[in-house]
Amino acid sequence: MSNLLVFQSDFGLVDGAVSAMYGVAKSVSLDLQLYDVTHEIPAYNIFEASYRLYQSTSYWPEGTVFVSIVDPGVGSDRLSVVAKTNDNQYIVTPDNGTLTHLAQSVGLSEVREIDEKVNRLPRSYESYTFHGRDVYAYTGARLASNTITFEEVGPKLDVDQIIQLETPQVEIENRVIKGTIDILDVRFGNLWTNINKAYFEQEGIQYGDTLEVSIYDQNRQIYKNVMSFGKSFADTQVGEPLLYVNSLEKIGVALNQGSFADAYHIKTGLHSKIQIRKAAKIVYS
Template identity: 30%
Template sequence: MTSHDVIVTLTTDFGTQDGYVAAIKGAMLSVAPEVRFVDVTHEVPPQDVMGAAFVMRQAIGHFPEGTIHLGVVDPGTGGSRRPLAARFHPPGSDREHIFVGPDNGLLSLITDDPPVRTVVLDQPNRWRSTRASETFHGRDIFAPVASHLASGVPLRDVGTPTEEIATLRWALPRADEQGVEGWVVHVDRYGNCITNIPRETVDAHRAGRDVSVYAGSTIIRGMNASYGDVTDTEPVAVFGSSGSLEVGVNRGNASTLLSLNRGTAVRLVFDSQPTRARRLTEIG
């Protein structure tokens, strides 16, 4: 595989106001001029590792075998955290991809299984000709490594094998026969509030009963298939494209209108018996 065939995705908290993203791409193109870039996002909230992981999980499983994912959300840049590269499988995929980024838990959050192979990027003479800045490892460490990997350099040649990586875990919802309790883990551009409550967990306990969704001070009676199933500005609960419960407002911003943010508790309560009444939405 040549660099012409390789896709490199970029996920950062750099924004687009400054020249940081361009500097990373320039450093890579200097080594692998035919690499293809895909910007996942550069709008991750500053230093928000879990926010970066959520967005990456939304996207990376749709890319082909051999895609390289550069994830640079790095609160510990210049500190003791290690730089890594790893072969891994995205969630629900048997394709093998490569991650390049800091050892701060990001890798553990974007895959459900241990990496196939991981190396610590401690062999700079193999992929860098200049001294690395202590404040811009994205440009001076991660970009050169990714570009050499895109050019066909084996993973084993850019670092030393390791079995240990920093680990973070997604918090799981709590479920019983009365309902499921979780919280908002991501607010998207439209203000839709995505929770950590997957459809499978709800289906396993629901037993055909109707539901009420309690999100902050808002109560939503019943679930809908899409946002457009309710009238304009009405709150709605759906299972979104991620497969998890979302709280939204049709043609409105749920985060703003309902005062919901990341970390807000959301509880889905099963009714004691199915109801046939017209669906109601209450806002406290």
């Protein structure tokens, strides 16, 4: 392992929960280097936890251990696991769908159930609501510090039985590209869709083209406009919308120096749908 331990959660930083996890990790080994993906996952939002791992893990060195706790089922019979990805990263998490995007992108090579008789913070057995501290941070720290091997985490599980969330596929119908708005670039309010740039290439869409964009909440249209497809935000005037390729090579929707999500009250998730097609050319007689 790399001695790198990276945390994410929906705990926020307004109380001592994250600090307690850091303390548990450092109690296992003072040599551990502790970092964060984020602790601002919306409460109980497993889909976003899955997506943020997909967004970040591949940029860390091999052997990095990630601890992800978005766990609305804490204390239930859901499993606690450590997954090894095909990129040789380790994810310590509840088996509740958090591994969805990594399973579908880089793939999981092996998954083990955490044996809590061995890999649980001593004297914590009467606590049932803070597995992030008592099970995940503790197991992650033991793994990252080489106190235990991956095999010592616990029994091997069938990778194909790991819980996965629904992730709709992109469709093309009558030259219209149909996708979903998976998540936000939160700080700036940009929309990140599930539409890979390859779909634009397939439809012959090039930088500078004008496209018609429609956004739906359920089946109710909440936005329709034309905008350009640009390489960067500088390709439009301040306050104008644009389509661009984001850092994950997916299509994004932005408002130059503004929040598209706030301006048009756009939500994310399975029911937030987007349709994109080339705008009809205007011919003047």
